[in-house]
Amino acid sequence: MGAKYDPARIRLANYPFALTMQPRFGDMDSLGHVNNVAIAALFEEARIAMNRALLGANHGGLPHERRPLPVVAARVEIDYLGEVAYPGTYEVGVGIGRLGNTSILQVCGLFEGETCLALCDTVIVHRSENGPAPVPERVRGVLASMSFPASAQVPAGSGA
Template identity: 45%
Template sequence: MKDDPRRRHVAAYPFRIELVPRFGDMDLNRHLNNVAVARFYEEARVRFHFSLHERPGLERFRVFIAHIAIDYLAEGNWPDPLEVGVGVVHVGGSSYRLGLGMFQRGACIGLCDSVLVHLGEGGSAPLPPLLRSALEGLRLRAE
């Protein structure tokens, strides 16, 4: 995750949102605490998926999280807004990996990888063609 230079540039992410830290998101050192950072990544990931659900034919797909990893690169501060970018890193048979980057004042302060598995009736299921196509169109961009 840290070895891919694209991940440290907000322009590489096809989906981006701004999130505003709250006073309660700080730790005793006045930095964004690790639990708050995880919640910001969650919010970005959920909004990314809601944007997919708005597309015709993708209203009802379900996924579950198989893995999440977070790298903290710098301290985040309150009350400066955050920009969180989301892009697809890999598309497999029944799962895909999202790469997320967190930026504050133009600097990358963290990276997150999330592996999501498409859920069918009895567990994991192959990605439907419409979902696969949508994900392919939302890959991380080249620098």
């Protein structure tokens, strides 16, 4: 059975943003591995870090309103490719997989060195009081600069 993900996803260099992270002792399961919920939290923290780095502390909301851009996570999908151990230091790569009219697909990979241990796709929906609303142009422009893959170059011998 072949991989159901794009092979470009398992290369940290393809992600335009990366955050170094360390799981906590309390993140371990009974087998001594970092548990699935903690891995989801690492992905969430990295996504938020990218959003804050790009859009500011209020995630692109209007500064005078002092409230974040109104978004909600509509879907989170995680593929576990290897075991994540405690203690350890990991890199979480983040990029924008797709910008829709009202939604944003953020793609992430969790790496130990060059080895990808997990992948995460999260669909974020921009909201108004009446439901989904178009992503503001100023936010779209900033997020577009973080498209995945970070480089459109195809490695030699990849067959693409």
